[in-house]
Amino acid sequence: MHVFFFREAWRSFTHHRGLASTAILALTAALALSGLFVLLAHNARVGLEKVGDRREMVVYLNDGVTPAQREMLMQRLGELYGTVAYVGKDEAWKEFSEQIGDPGMLESVGANPLPASLRIKLRPELLNYEEMEKASQQVSQFPEVEDVRYGGDWVRRLDEIKNGLVRGAITVGVVVALAVVFVLYNTIRLTVLARRPQVEIMSRLGASDRFIATPFVIEAMLEALIAGTLALGLVFLFHQAMAAQIGYVSFLPWTWAALFLGAVVVLGWLAAMLALTRVLRSVGA
Amino acid sequence: MITFEHVTRRHGERVALDSVSWHMDEGECVVFLGHSGAGKTSLLRLITHEVRPSSGLVTVGTFRSGRISRSQRALLRRTLGIVYEDFRLLPDRTIFENIALAVRIMGKFAVEDVVPRVTHALHEVGLDGKQNAFPAELSGGEKQRAAIARAIVNRPAVLLADEPTGALEKKSADDILALLSRIHREGAALLLVTTNPAVAHALGGRVLTLEDGRIVAGDPHLPEDMALPSTARA
Numbered sequence: 300m301h302v303f304f305f306r307e308a309w310r311s312f313t314h315h316r317g318l319a320s321t322a323i324l325a326l327t328a329a330l331a332l333s334g335l336f337v338l339l340a341h342n343a344r345v346g347l348e349k350v351g352d353r354r355e356m357v358v359y360l361n362d363g364v365t366p367a368q369r370e371m372l373m374q375r376l377g378e379l380y381g382t383v384a385y386v387g388k389d390e391a392w393k394e395f396s397e398q399i400g401d402p403g404m405l406e407s408v409g410a411n412p413l414p415a416s417l418r419i420k421l422r423p424e425l426l427n428y429e430e431m432e433k434a435s436q437q438v439s440q441f442p443e444v445e446d447v448r449y450g451g452d453w454v455r456r457l458d459e460i461k462n463g464l465v466r467g468a469i470t471v472g473v474v475v476a477l478a479v480v481f482v483l484y485n486t487i488r489l490t491v492l493a494r495r496p497q498v499e500i501m502s503r504l505g506a507s508d509r510f511i512a513t514p515f516v517i518e519a520m521l522e523a524l525i526a527g528t529l530a531l532g533l534v535f536l537f538h539q540a541m542a543a544q545i546g547y548v549s550f551l552p553w554t555w556a557a558l559f560l561g562a563v564v565v566l567g568w569l570a571a572m573l574a575l576t577r578v579l580r581s582v583g584a
Numbered sequence: 585m586i587t588f589e590h591v592t593r594r595h596g597e598r599v600a601l602d603s604v605s606w607h608m609d610e611g612e613c614v615v616f617l618g619h620s621g622a623g624k625t626s627l628l629r630l631i632t633h634e635v636r637p638s639s640g641l642v643t644v645g646t647f648r649s650g651r652i653s654r655s656q657r658a659l660l661r662r663t664l665g666i667v668y669e670d671f672r673l674l675p676d677r678t679i680f681e682n683i684a685l686a687v688r689i690m691g692k693f694a695v696e697d698v699v700p701r702v703t704h705a706l707h708e709v710g711l712d713g714k715q716n717a718f719p720a721e722l723s724g725g726e727k728q729r730a731a732i733a734r735a736i737v738n739r740p741a742v743l744l745a746d747e748p749t750g751a752l753e754k755k756s757a758d759d760i761l762a763l764l765s766r767i768h769r770e771g772a773a774l775l776l777v778t779t780n781p782a783v784a785h786a787l788g789g790r791v792l793t794l795e796d797g798r799i800v801a802g803d804p805h806l807p808e809d810m811a812l813p814s815t816a817r818a
Contacts, residue, residue: 301695303688310676500672501685501689502658502661503634503661503666503672504661504662504666504685504686504734505658505659505661505664505690506658506689507654507655507658508654508655508658510688510689510691
């Protein structure tokens with residue numbers, strides 16, 4: 300794109316500093332709000348992924364299962380669902396003892412009643428309630444299997460939290476996107492109206508709509524970029540303050556930050572195009 | 585070049601132009617003379633397609649009124665140079681930038697051609713050395729010279745002048761008329777509208793008198809096929 304258009308955009312931007320500053324402040328506030336939500340969603344996602352990683356399915360085996368049968372079952376389950384580990388009766392008792400800790404209570408239990416089991420670390424695509432329930436029913440059909448546990452209610456609740464966060468992020472994102480478009484639409488409209496004599500003269504000289512509109516579009520994208528950067532800065536400050544208070548808080552990955560800025564600039568472009576399509580028809584007769 | 589065929593233009597109840605027909609050829613000089621409200625500005629706005637005729641047909645070069653698109657309208661305006669009574673220079677730009685804007689709008693010249701073209705146009709109107717001045721720093725006559733430089737910088741086929749001396753004192757007005765006359769002699773068609781009979785006759789072109797939206801004096805120079813009433817030709 301010709302440097303002339305960027306110079307024109309900068310001229311308009313500096314000429315209407317008050318209007319541009321107001322727009323940038325309003326956009327920064329809206330974007331910082333959405334940035335905070337993105338940060339929250341990101342940290343929740345990181346937290347849920349860590350918890351989700353620990354989701355596993357425990358398959359209790361019948362007492363009469365031979366080592367050969369067990370190996371075949373492990374191989375089959377490994378092919379179908381993920382990584383399978385065997386926990387013998389003695390190992391299960393040892394883990395239980397470590398968790399309980401109180402020797403008196405353990406003595407009252409008497410002989411080891413715990414069955415041998417297989418622990419399946421499920422593949423990522425199976426880490427949701429529906430798939431785990433389906434897998435549980437399928438695994439329980441094997442004759443070597445006595446029972447299958449995976450904490451269905453807990454998994455379902457975890458999924459509900461995750462879905463709620465996704466819905467919340469989408470809702471906030473849409474509301475903020477509309478706010479960004481609304482603010483920039485009106486800013487560009489006012490800027491064009493403030494420069495009406497210039498637009499009219501350019502139109503009389505034979506300037507195409509594209510020639511007239513391009514600097515205004517660049518200006519809107521520039522304002523969006525500045526507001527987006529400021530909003531990210533505010534979110535970073537908030538992140539630092541939170542990290543000092545509650546320990547480790549993950550900041551947005553750079554890809555998220557770049558996507559955030561990219562989306563904001565695209566919204567700036569969209570708002571300017573909408574505003575100019577309407578306003579140039581009335582101004583540039 | 586420019587042809588009006590039975591053109592009527594209404595503003596609500598008021599008739600600005602009433603079935604006006606006239607024609608001008610390439611390189612010709614035509615002056616429309618008339619008092620305020622006679623329809624002169626409407627005539628110019630019809631040529632630049634700022635407004636459409638209520639009825640009739642306006643032809644400018646290869647462009648015809650009617651279903652002309654916004655992009656075609658922009659192309660049409662690039663074939664014209666326009667000079668206004670109030671100059672219409674952009675106040676926040678230097679004279680050089682004002683004229684360079686017209687070159688950039690034209691879109692067919694390389695970046696390195698902008699400076700020589702603008703410098704040449706400034707030289708033609710006698711504004712050498714004023715390129716860095718802002719419009720507010722110039723006299724009325726100088727502003728109009730700058731506006732003329734902007735109008736001729738792209739070598740338009742027709743130069744339209746809307747009361748170009750209306751805001752100027754006598755000496756500057758005479759200088760501007762002499763300048764316009766020279767530009768016309770060098771090949772550009774010139775269409776000027778004015779309320780001043782002295783200005784109208786100073787250029788030595790064909791003078792058409794407008795009154796209440798009608799041509800009441802002068803030769804409209806109609807081609808033969810247009811001499812008949814529109815109903816007869818249809």
